[in-house]
Amino acid sequence: KIKKEGGGSIAILSQSDHYKLSRRIQIEKRLLLALDHNDLHVMYLPQVDVATGKVIAVEALVRWEDEVLGTVSPDELIPIAEETGLINEIGTFVLEKACEQAAIWQRKEIPVKVSYNSSIREFRDKNMVKTIRKVLEKYNCSPSLLQIEFTEKFAIEAEGEQSIIGQMRKLQQDGVTFTLDDFGTGYASLHYLQLLPIDEMKIDSSFISSITGLEKQKKLVQGLIHLGHSLGVRVVAEGVEHESQYLLLKEFGCDALQGYYISPPISAEEVEKLF
Ligand code: C2E
Ligand code: MG
Ligand code: MG
Ligand code: MG
Numbered sequence: 001k002i003k004k005e006g007g008g009s010i011a012i013l014s015q016s017d018h019y020k021l022s023r024r025i026q027i028e029k030r031l032l033l034a035l036d037h038n039d040l041h042v043m044y045l046p047q048v049d050v051a052t053g054k055v056i057a058v059e060a061l062v063r064w065e066d067e068v069l070g071t072v073s074p075d076e077l078i079p080i081a082e083e084t085g086l087i088n089e090i091g092t093f094v095l096e097k098a099c100e101q102a103a104i105w106q107r108k109e110i111p112v113k114v115s116y117n118s119s120i121r122e123f124r125d126k127n128m129v130k131t132i133r134k135v136l137e138k139y140n141c142s143p144s145l146l147q148i149e150f151t152e153k154f155a156i157e158a159e160g161e162q163s164i165i166g167q168m169r170k171l172q173q174d175g176v177t178f179t180l181d182d183f184g185t186g187y188a189s190l191h192y193l194q195l196l197p198i199d200e201m202k203i204d205s206s207f208i209s210s211i212t213g214l215e216k217q218k219k220l221v222q223g224l225i226h227l228g229h230s231l232g233v234r235v236v237a238e239g240v241e242h243e244s245q246y247l248l249l250k251e252f253g254c255d256a257l258q259g260y261y262i263s264p265p266i267s268a269e270e271v272e273k274l275f
Contacts, residue, residue, distance in 0.1 A: 023069070027080050030066050035089050040064050042097040043265035044114070046274060047236065047258040050250050055274050057113040057147065059258065060098040061265050062090060082119055091122045095135055101268050103141035110275050115147035115179060120154040123164045129171055136174075143175035147200070150178065152186025155196055165196060172197045179236070184224065193231055201228050205239020205259070212244045222252045229253070 013021070034040055044058035064072045081087040095116055102114040122128055136143055148171070150158075158164040168178060177199040180192065185204045193201070203224050210217045221237075228235035237249050240259030249257055263274075 024080060026069060027072060027077065028084055028086075030069055031064075031077070031081065031084075031086055034064060034066060035086065035093070039066070040090065040093055042094055042101075044101075044268060044271050045258055045265040046263045046271065047115075047256050048262050049256050050254055055112060055262075055271075056256060057115060058271055059115045059117070059149070059265075060094050060101075061117070062094050063265075078119070082121055085121070087119045087121050088125065091118060092131070092135075095132065096139075099135050099139045099141040099146060102145040103139040104268075105272075106142065106145060108272070110272060112271070112275075113145050113147055113177075115149050117149045117181065118154070120150070120157050120164070123150075123154075123158070123167055124161075126163065129167050132171060132176070133174070143171070144177070147177045147179055149181040149202070151181050152183070152192065155180065155192040156186065159192070159195060168197050172199075182238075190227070193227075193233065198233055200234040200236060202236045202238045203254075208237050208239045208245055208249075208259070209241070211248055212242070218248065221249075225249075225252050225254050 041063050042060045043063050045061055046055045047057040047059065048054060049056045062074055062077070064077060066072055077090075078087065081090050098114040098116045102112075105112050105114075125131070132146075135141075136146065158168075172178060178197055179200040179202055180196070180198050181202050182204040183201045184207055192198075203221065207217070207221050207224065211221050212218075225235045234255045237245075237254050237257040238259060240246055240249065240257045240261045242261055245259075246257065246261055
């Protein structure tokens with residue numbers, strides 16, 4: 001391994017780069033197989049209403065346990081899937097699971113919505129509205145039970161693409177709701193709150209983890225909650241791990257929260273036991 005500080009640097013693959021590259025190639029190959037063999041599955045992260053303490057929604061999160069690679073976390077999997085285009089297939093798989101499960105709970109009279117993390121690449125597909133409507137119909141799932149989450153990266157890229165915003169509006173008219181996820185971690189956040197059809201925003205866990213620290217950090221979260229409310233958007237906090245955080249968020253008027261303090265991601269059966 002040769003490393004030269006400053007000026008012209010010499011690029012030689014270090015051992016760890018080499019490892020990363022070969023793991024990446026492995027992930028691409030095995031992901032194709034996993035999609036073919038139906039090896040992915042979904043876990044659900046409960047979200048509670050702050051005022052009532054009741055579970056009102058769950059977030060569908062993809063899980064992949066590969067026999068060769070071991071656990072591949074979404075943080076590792078999703079960026080690779082986005083680059084290779086396989087995100088569309090992962091997306092369809094998770095969407096189907098989310099709608100199927102939401103409809104099952106609807107029939108059992110368990111009042112819970114299901115949210116689904118989307119990638120901009122899925123919305124670049126001109127048939128996205130059709131696809132989502134078809135999946136909802138297939139499982140007889142009310143559109144109002146489906147929430148679609150997207151990140152600021154998505155928001156920034158969507159700005160110049162009217163067709164994406166148009167597709168979101170159509171789905172919103174059907175009753176589907178949209179959540180701006182990981183709010184505060186990207187750029188130009190405020191602008192997108194008024195540009196895109198957003199029903200809800202999720203304050204990123206990095207703000208929540210420091211909320212019990214300095215007064216300034218408290219004020220920041222309080223400000224974000226006020227901002228959301230003044231724009232008519234529901235505000236959810238993510239990554240709530242301690243009671244002290246929960247109590248502050250309640251005092252600040254946050255609408256809902258999720259995090260290990262409530263529950264880690266769990267199976268559909270475990271979700272039912274919460275009711
Ligand atoms: P996210 O949408 O912000 O999802 C929340 C993540 O935080 C989940 O990690 C969840 O397990 C974790 N989490 C929940 N409560 C806590 C807590 O109290 N403390 C901490 N430290 N973490 C908590 P996960 O499942 O590893 O997902 C990571 C990210 O990967 C997600 O972030 C989402 O952006 C993406 N992702 C997951 N599933 C999918 C999917 O099906 N499709 C797409 N496009 N992205 C997905
Ligand atoms: Mg999310
Ligand atoms: Mg999030
Ligand atoms: Mg997050």
